[in-house]
Amino acid sequence: xxxxxxxxxxxxxxxxxxxxxxxxxxxxxxxxxxxxxxxxxxxxxxxxxxxxxxxxxxxxxxxxxxxxxxxxxxxxxxxxxxxxxxxxxxxxxxxxxxxxxxxxxxxxxxxxxxxxxxxxxxxxxxxxxxxxxxxxxxxxxxxxxxxxxxxxxxxxxxxxxxxxxxxxxxxxxxxxxxxxxxxxxxxxxxxxxxxxxxxxxxxxxxxxxxxxxxxxxxxxxxxxxxxx
Amino acid sequence: xxxxxxxxxxxxxxxxxxxxxxxxxxxxxxxxxxxxxxxxxxxxxxxxxxxxxxxxxxxxxxxxxxxxxxxxxxxxxxxxxxxxxxxxxxxxxxxxxxxxxxxxxxxxxxxxxxxxxxxxxxxxxxxxxxxxxxxxxxxxxxxxxxxxxxxxxxxxxxxxxxxxxxxxxxxxxxxxxxxxxxxxxxxxxxxxxxxxxxxxxxxxxxxxxxxxxxxxxxxxxxxxxxxxxxxxxxxxxxxxxxxxx
Numbered sequence: 001x002x003x004x005x006x007x008x009x010x011x012x013x014x015x016x017x018x019x020x021x022x023x024x025x026x027x028x029x030x031x032x033x034x035x036x037x038x039x040x041x042x043x044x045x046x047x048x049x050x051x052x053x054x055x056x057x058x059x060x061x062x063x064x065x066x067x068x069x070x071x072x073x074x075x076x077x078x079x080x081x082x083x084x085x086x087x088x089x090x091x092x093x094x095x096x097x098x099x100x101x102x103x104x105x106x107x108x109x110x111x112x113x114x115x116x117x118x119x120x121x122x123x124x125x126x127x128x129x130x131x132x133x134x135x136x137x138x139x140x141x142x143x144x145x146x147x148x149x150x151x152x153x154x155x156x157x158x159x160x161x162x163x164x165x166x167x168x169x170x171x172x173x174x175x176x177x178x179x180x181x182x183x184x185x186x187x188x189x190x191x192x193x194x195x196x197x198x199x200x201x202x203x204x205x206x207x208x209x210x211x212x213x214x215x216x217x218x219x220x221x222x223x224x225x226x227x228x
Numbered sequence: 229x230x231x232x233x234x235x236x237x238x239x240x241x242x243x244x245x246x247x248x249x250x251x252x253x254x255x256x257x258x259x260x261x262x263x264x265x266x267x268x269x270x271x272x273x274x275x276x277x278x279x280x281x282x283x284x285x286x287x288x289x290x291x292x293x294x295x296x297x298x299x300x301x302x303x304x305x306x307x308x309x310x311x312x313x314x315x316x317x318x319x320x321x322x323x324x325x326x327x328x329x330x331x332x333x334x335x336x337x338x339x340x341x342x343x344x345x346x347x348x349x350x351x352x353x354x355x356x357x358x359x360x361x362x363x364x365x366x367x368x369x370x371x372x373x374x375x376x377x378x379x380x381x382x383x384x385x386x387x388x389x390x391x392x393x394x395x396x397x398x399x400x401x402x403x404x405x406x407x408x409x410x411x412x413x414x415x416x417x418x419x420x421x422x423x424x425x426x427x428x429x430x431x432x433x434x435x436x437x438x439x440x441x442x443x444x445x446x447x448x449x450x451x452x453x454x455x456x457x458x459x460x461x462x463x464x465x466x467x468x469x470x471x472x473x
Contacts, residue, residue, distance in 0.1 A: 003471055011440035012431060012467045088440040095333050095400030095439030101236070101247065102326040104398065105300040107449030113442060114398075184443040190465025192458050 011091065012188075014084040019185035021077040021084075026178060026207065028074055033214045036154075039227055043151040050150035082124070089117060112180035119177045126170035133157055155228035164219045175212035179204050229255040229316060233268070234326045235280055241336050247326070257317035261304060262287060262294060264316055281340040287312040289452060292388030295395070296341045297328040302392035302450040310390060310452040330395035334402070334437035345391045347437040348405055352389075354433040355426035356409045358418045371417050381415035384408045386453040393447035393455075394438060402438035404447040406430055407463035408455050414466055424470035431467045 007013035038049045056066035106114065132138040134153055137145030144156050158164055182204035186192065192200070221227040231252045238245030255264055262284050269279035285293035289310040296311055298304035304314045319325065327341065335343040373381075385408070393404035410427050413419030419426070441460060448457045 007468075007471050010431065010467075010471075011435045012464055013471065015440065015464070016468055092399035092401065092439030092442075095437075096331055097333050098331055100297065100300065100328060100331055102297070102300045102328055104396065104446075106444075107301065107396070107446055109398070109444035109446050113444050116442065180443070187443045187457070187461045188441075188464055190461045190463075190468060192461035192465075197458075 008084075011088060014088055015188040017080050018084040018088075019188040021081040022181055022185050024077045025074070025081065026182060028070075029174070029211060030207070033211060033218075036218055037214070039151070039154060039218060040221070046151040046154075047149060078127075082120070085117065085120060110180060112176040113184070115173075115176055116180055119173045122170060122173040123177060126166070126173070129166065130170075133163070155222055158219045158222035159228075161223065164223045167219045168216050171212045171215045174215075175208040178211065179208040182207055229257055229319070229321045231255050231316075231319065231322070232324045234324065235340070236328045237280070237340055238329075238337055240339055245337070255316055257315065259316045260287070260312055261298070261314040261316065262312050281338075281342045283342050284312060289313040290388060292390040295330060295390045295392055297326075297330060297395060299326050302330065302395040303390075303452055307449065308452060308454050310388070313452075330391055332391075332394050332400045332438070334400075335391060335394065343391075345389075347433075348389050348391060348402070350437075351402070351406055351430050351433045352409060355422065355429040356413070358413060359422065360418065373416060377415045381412050384412035384415065384455065384459055387412075387451075387455050388453060390452060392450045392452065396446045396450040397439065397441075398444060398446065399439035399442055401441045401447075402434050403441040403460045403463065404451060404455055404457065406434045407457075407459040410466055411459040411462045414462065423466065424473050427463065427466035428470040431463070 008017055035049060035053075038046045053067055054064045058065075061069075112119075129141060132141040134142070134150075134157060137147060137153070139145070142153065142157050144152075146152055158167075183200050186196070186200050218227075229252075233250040233252060234247040235250060236245060237248045250268060252264070252268065255267075259267070262282070265280060265282060272279045282296060283293045285291040287294075289312060292310075294311040295303055298311070298314070303309060303311050304318070306314050306318050329335075329337050329341045329343050330345075331337075332343075334347040335345055337343050387405060387408035389405060391405070394400060394402045397403075410430055413426060414423055443457070443460075445457050448455065
């Protein structure tokens with residue numbers, strides 16, 4: 001335990017924590033998307049899936065127990081991910097107190113890598129809206145929210161064009177974030193073995209494209225009336 | 229060639245500094261960038277002005293002494309080249325060239341384009357060596373090294389410690405330099421006994437001076453020796469492993 005805490009004091013350690021928490025969050029968004037695809041199977045199947053999420057581990061766990069465990073773990077991962085990014089950014093700003101008069105010309109840094117920090121801010125804002133929209137059902141975000149019917153909430157939520165537009169922007173930000181983030185996390189953990197070297201970039205690109213397209217397709221399917 | 233140079237002039241560490249413009253006529257395209265500055269300095273000296281201070285030594289790209297920012301790029305526009313081996317034919321007639329010192333909190337400006345890069349030496353002092361008995365030379369093939377390890381160690385050992393990686397990094401990180409030095413010794417049998425303590429000690433000094441790595445790979449792009457960021461992954465691995473020993 002103490003070695004983990006002392007690890008977090010170092011910048012490389014913080015990057016490792018950022019990488020591991022990032023992997024956890026990537027795993028979550030992939031699972032989240034896969035589960036949400038049940039929307040294409042209709043109201044009954046989708047609501048049954050939503051109910052099942054609350055019944056995982058039953059009867060050992062109380063109703064919604066597994067869901068709360070997952071929420072706490074995810075919240076922990078999000079906080080560590082943001083805190084490490086925040087403190088490393090501050091340390092890096094301090095490393096060059098006097099700016100270059102002639103701006104640095106980027107040589108090979110990708111657009112994705114240069115937008116990690118602000119992209120992260122967009123994703124945080126999106127997650128907050130997403131929770132207000134579909135979990136808390138706040139009326140400004142979702143006027144017709146019904147806590148008992150997840151399917152209707154999604155269908156009515158995605159009938160609003162500006163909402164779908166915001167979701168698409170957020171999914172593009174997420175895709176860019178993961179394109180750099182997934183590859184970068186492997187780098188931060190020192191997983192650059194020759195056996196995996198050739199698929200690090202393609203894997204990051206695949207995950208990024210799959211998530212962006214998958215989530216966007218879901219929202220657009222509802223907006224165009226193909227679902228619901 | 230006709231060029232306009234805008235060179236950062238700063239009397240000492242306390243001076244605010246600023247750009248001074250020097251229109252140049254008759255620049256030979258066969259000159260190196262440093263030779264072009266030499267000619268300017270001769271003229272400045274003859275006119276009774278202070279010459280532009282810049283670091284240089286071997287002028288054949290192996291010592292790591294030279295290095296300035298040329299139009300926002302460490303060592304200028306030609307990849308895989310130190311400033312001393314950059315030739316003026318890489319520029320176009322009429323170009324405006326902005327020359328600035330490497331900037332980092334760890335590299336205080338001493339004068340004009342000269343910065344103090346001693347934090348890089350401190351990183352080496354923390355562990356960039358092997359402790360051996362210095363008796364008579366051992367037999368050459370006493371310690372066999374697999375060819376792949378030897379090649380990788382050589383790739384890392386190419387680092388000349390110029391500091392361009394720090395200068396170009398948007399985070400002002402010293403990762404590529406430190407990674408090259410750690411990896412170089414971690415690949416070889418002689419480096420094994422102190423492998424973990426070396427990684428830990430060198431990273432600690434590095435982090436006390438420099439920013440952190442966002443894997444932008446800008447360092448790799450400007451490195452005159454083309455050191456790969458694969459070594460940064462290796463350093464991360466060596467360091468993380470050392471923490472759990």
